Amino acid sequence: MTRTALEIVSLSKSFGKTEVLCDISLKVAASELVCLIGPSGSGKSTLLRCCNRLEEPSSGDILIGGRNIHHGTARDLRRMRVRTGMVFQGFHLYPHLSVMGNLTLAQRKALGRSRSEAEAKARLMLEKVGLSEKAAAYPSELSGGQQQRVAIARALALDPDIMLFDEPTSALDPELVGSVLAVMADLKAQGMTMLVVTHEMGFAREAADRVVFMDAGVIVEEGTPDAVFGAPKMKRTQDFLQRID
Ligand code: ADP
Ligand code: MG
Secondary structure (H helix, E strand, O other): OOOEEEEEEEEEEEEOOEEEEEEEEEEEEOOOEEEEEOOOOOOHHHHHHHHOOOOOOOEEEEEEOOEEOOOOOHHHHHHHHHHEEEEOOOOOOOOOOOHHHHHHHHHHHHHOOOHHHHHHHHHHHHHHOOOHHHOOOOHHHOOHHHHHHHHHHHHHOOOOOEEEEEOOOOOOOHHHHHHHHHHHHHHHHOOOEEEEEOOOHHHHHHHOOEEEEEEOOEEEEEEOHHHHHHOOOOHHHHHHHHHHO
16 A cells, blocks of 8 residues: 555634635645645645644644644654745745755754755755756846756755645746746656645646645545546536636
């Protein structure tokens, strides 16, 4: 049986009186790529943010590698954060640090790696995202697509168990989207576990093992890309897919 990398159990989240996630349950198997799609405001980002405790759920549980991330000490929390690599729409690189500086900082602070160890790891990860020659560059000298690939390399350098992507290509000029999606497809091919919020339906269709459609804080439908895109069962899914075509 395949190992479960991430398990979300009956997760609910309210902001004040507004319930934005309502009894969400979802499992992601090791090496699986799950794409989360749905209209703006449906709760996709909040769900992802709960997975590394950038948001506190109102109720429910989240397990990573079988361990509940909502129990334990502050030290456990720091360790757990490192195990989920998060990549956002905006790249969140430190502008005053070089690419190498961006890639080594968290390795040294969160994992206590030595400078040489962190730099060696950073070089490996830069190679993975096709940016070996940019180690000395500053973020402002890079295209948006290159910055996002640096952000991916930075997350990978921490050896996460799962990568969480929140619309990683939405801020990019159309001609730069492909390079980032290609890196993500590569990661998938290498066996990385990934939960990806995306509007790139082509990517979801081609690369995902499973597609989950969310609307108004609930999972409406999930299945293989062929099932969800080719023969959606629910009216809300059909309407959404029609709108974005
Ligand atoms: P999506 O990523 O699918 O667009 P979000 O998870 O960002 O959706 O938002 C879901 C709902 O939660 C929206 O109605 C949004 O306005 C609300 N929301 C998100 N974050 C907060 C917050 N910090 N405080 C209050 N409401 C929030
Ligand atoms: Mg969002």
